[in-house]
Amino acid sequence: MSNYFISRWIDIIITAIAPIIWGSTYIVTTQYLPPDRPFTSALIRVLPAGILLLLLTRNIPKKVDWFRLLVLGALNIGFFQAFLFIAAYRLPGGLAAVLGAIQPLVVMLITWVVDGKSPIQTALWSATAGVIGMAILLLSPQTTFEPIGIIAALMGAICMACGVWLSSHWKLDLPLLPLTGWQLLIGGLILIPMAFMVDTPLTILKPSELVAYTYLSLAGALLAYVLWFRGIKKLPTVAxxxxxxxxxxxxxxxxxxxxxxxxxxxxLFGLIIVLTSVFIVQKTSTKLN
Known part of the structure; x- marks a missing residue:
């Protein structure tokens, strides 16, 4: 087994920690956070984490990087979080997740159209199987299809796909921590007006709510996005x-x-399909530079 192969799978496992942490957001939000404050929760999740990272690193981007940082912060954090919560409030969680599962296919489409690189057939069919598996896992005959929610879920997937592709394509001249911090800060600033205009103001928080918000910010934003953007630097975008x-x-x-x-x-069958799909895409990606 080559060092490259081992190194690649280590990078895959480290990057996988980010979406696993994000997967805990649902149970933390429903069980421990104040209800009906989606944008406030997203704001508290990303803005303090961004400020903390920037205070620790104190790295100012070059002038040439500012526009790209603004675009990436909007796509990866601000707009994505906004669309994510709109979809979550208008759609059953299962349908929102299924629509979000098209993200790898969108990345393949962008890579094909813009870079002229046709997708590897194995990865294409595996990503398609992932969407099908997610539908088997999460959809039911009682699933409600609400147009605005569907549009929001699709736009969220497109925003994140574009953000992943652009992050890999642009390769900003910034170390990982300030790169993450600036995007979290920019995304948080975008969420501020949404939180104040849409959500009910927060009252005095219970200790459990403070702990939950701290977890979402430090683990769900700071740690998870650092690992995610590290993965974007080291792995193929589709992976x-x-x-x-x-x-x-x-x-x-x-x-x-x-x-x-x-x-x-x-x-359970759908869950197995999704996990198999992810594994095959990662295995295929080890052949890519």
């Missing part, structure tokens, strides 16, 4: 996008463990 499917999978597994939510036979 990184595919790992995002681990987020809803983690949410399902945590719901089964801690909330006694059932996983039926067909859902």
């Amino acid at each position: 990184v996008a595919s790992l995002g499917l681990l987020s809803p999978i983690t949410a399902v597994v945590l719901g089964w463990i801690f909330l006694s939510e059932k996983i039926s036979g067909s859902a």
Whole structure:
């Protein structure tokens, strides 16, 4: 087994920690956070983490990088989080996750159209199988299809796909920590007006709510996005996008463990399909530079 192969799988495993952490967001939000404050929760999640990273690193971007940072912060954090929560409030979680699962396919399409690189057939079919597996796992005959929610979920997937591709394509001349910090700060600033205009103001927080917000900020934003952007620097874009499917999978597994939510036979089959899809895409990506 070559050193390159081992190194690549180490990078995959480290990057996978990010969507696994994000998968815990659902159970933390529903069980411990004040209800009906989606944009406030997103704001508290990303803005303090961004400020903390920038205070620790004190790295000012070059003038040439500012426009690209603004675009990446909007796509990866601000707009993505906004669309994510709009979809979450208007759609069943399963449908939102299925629509979000198209992200690897969008990355392949962008790479094909812009870079002229046709997708590897194995990765293409595996990513398609991931969407199908997610549908088997999470959809039911009672699923409600709401147009605005569907548009928001699709736009969120497109924003993140574009952000992943641009992050890999532009390769900004910034160390990892300030690169992450500036994007979190920019995304947080975008979320401020949404939080104040849409959400009910926060009252005095309970200790459990303070702990939950701290976890979402330090683990769900600071740590997870540092690992995510590290992965974007080191892995093919399709491989990184595919790992995002681990987020809803983690949410399902945590719901089964801690909330006694059932996983039926067909859902278990869908879960296996999704995990197999992610593995095959990662295995295919080890052949890419």
